[in-house]
Amino acid sequence: xxxxxxxxxxxxxxxxxxxxxxxxxxxxxxxxxxxxxxxxxxxxxxxxxxxxxxxxxxxxxxxxxxxxxxxxxxxxxxxxxxxxxxxxxxxxxxxxxxxxxxxxxxxxxxxxxxxxxxxxxxxxxxxxxxxxxxxxxxxxxxxxxxxxxxxxxxxxxxxxxxxxxxxxxxxxxxxxxxxxxxxxxxxxxxxxxxxxxxxxxxxxxxx
Amino acid sequence: xxxxxxxxxxxxxxxxxxxxxxxxxxxxxxxxxxxxxxxxxxxxxxxxxxxxxxxxxxxxxxxxxxx
Numbered sequence: 001x002x003x004x005x006x007x008x009x010x011x012x013x014x015x016x017x018x019x020x021x022x023x024x025x026x027x028x029x030x031x032x033x034x035x036x037x038x039x040x041x042x043x044x045x046x047x048x049x050x051x052x053x054x055x056x057x058x059x060x061x062x063x064x065x066x067x068x069x070x071x072x073x074x075x076x077x078x079x080x081x082x083x084x085x086x087x088x089x090x091x092x093x094x095x096x097x098x099x100x101x102x103x104x105x106x107x108x109x110x111x112x113x114x115x116x117x118x119x120x121x122x123x124x125x126x127x128x129x130x131x132x133x134x135x136x137x138x139x140x141x142x143x144x145x146x147x148x149x150x151x152x153x154x155x156x157x158x159x160x161x162x163x164x165x166x167x168x169x170x171x172x173x174x175x176x177x178x179x180x181x182x183x184x185x186x187x188x189x190x191x192x193x194x195x196x197x198x199x200x201x202x203x204x205x206x207x
Numbered sequence: 208x209x210x211x212x213x214x215x216x217x218x219x220x221x222x223x224x225x226x227x228x229x230x231x232x233x234x235x236x237x238x239x240x241x242x243x244x245x246x247x248x249x250x251x252x253x254x255x256x257x258x259x260x261x262x263x264x265x266x267x268x269x270x271x272x273x274x
Contacts (some may be wrong), residue, residue: 002244009236013229020225081226085264088223092267114256117228118237121253125245142250 003060003130006123007070014077019081032177033163036184037076040159042067044075044188051192055131079156082111105160112156113149120144138206146202147195154194158187230257243266 014034021030045067048054060068086107090098097103123130124143137145166180234254241250 002240005236005240007230013232016225016229016232020222023222078227081229084226084259085230088264088267088271089260092270093263111257111260114260115233117253117256118234118241120238122240122245123249125247125250127245128240141253146254 002128003068003070006074006119006130007061007068010070010077011072013081014073016082017077020084026173028173028177029167032076032166032173032180033080034076035177036163036180037079037159038072039181040155040184040188041071041073041075042069043185044191045071047188047192053134053136055133057131058129060130075155075159078112078115079108079159081107082115082156083160086111101161101164104164105157108160109153109157113153116149116152117141117144120148130136138202146206147199150198150202151191151195154198155187155191158190158194159184162187173178221266227261230261234258 003109008027015108018030021033021039025033031192042064046065047055049056049066057063057066057071058071062069083104086104087098088106090104093125094103095113121142121144124133133145137147139145160179162183163180169176169179171179234257238251238254241253242248
């Protein structure tokens with residue numbers, strides 16, 4: 001219920017991030033990041049819908065396959081906004097790390113984990129049910145399962161790590177953008193493997 | 208009077224705010240859902256970590272500007 005709220009919020013948030021990226025990073029970098037993010041969101045959620053023991057998305061206004069269309073905007077907007085904020089923090093407080101290939105995505109990942117909390121706490125309530133977790137999920141904050149912040153953080157880390165790697169290649173921005181869109185398939189596969197490993201560890205420790 | 212260098216700084220600063228605005232939008236929308244739709248203000252505790260990140264960001268902006 002009220003899924004239009006989260007859909008409009010993430011679409012507007014994504015638009016703000018696209019404008020920022022267009023100004024600061026250029027059109028091909030923007031296309032690579034946000035089209036890659038759209039592919040990541042839609043394809044990943046369609047794969048998730050086929051897997052047992054994962055969440056479902058009832059009551060959304062628009063779908064592509066089994067994925068609500070907001071997923072195509074939400075993931076990339078979250079990654080981008082948290083990456084940009086992380087860059088500012090590193091520039092100010094840890095300048096020697098500001099271009100590090102591991103620390104930059106790690107900082108963005110930690111910020112993305114903090115962003116996951118308000119979204120997931122609102123999304124899982126009985127009054128909203130934007131997404132529904134299976135009963136066996138280990139819950140830690142209202143209806144939010146323990147895997148959530150780790151899942152968001154892992155996705156941000158992998159996405160930004162691979163994006164920065166492709167961006168740093170000595171090729172045209174257009175070629176790099178195209179390569180990254182293809183690489184999102186690798187990011188999806190790695191992220192799903194990561195989620196299943198972390199979930200198993202959580203079940204082992206907390207269940 | 209605003210000279211061109213101040214104007215450039217202002218435009219750059221406003222552009223800098225775009226990703227932060229996206230996050231603020233999410234915080235406001237989700238807080239509104241917690242209060243109005245779910246009716247449980249204790250859920251607002253979930254926005255505290257990301258608000259702390261934004262406070263750090265503000266500190267970073269001020270520190271960078273002073274330098």
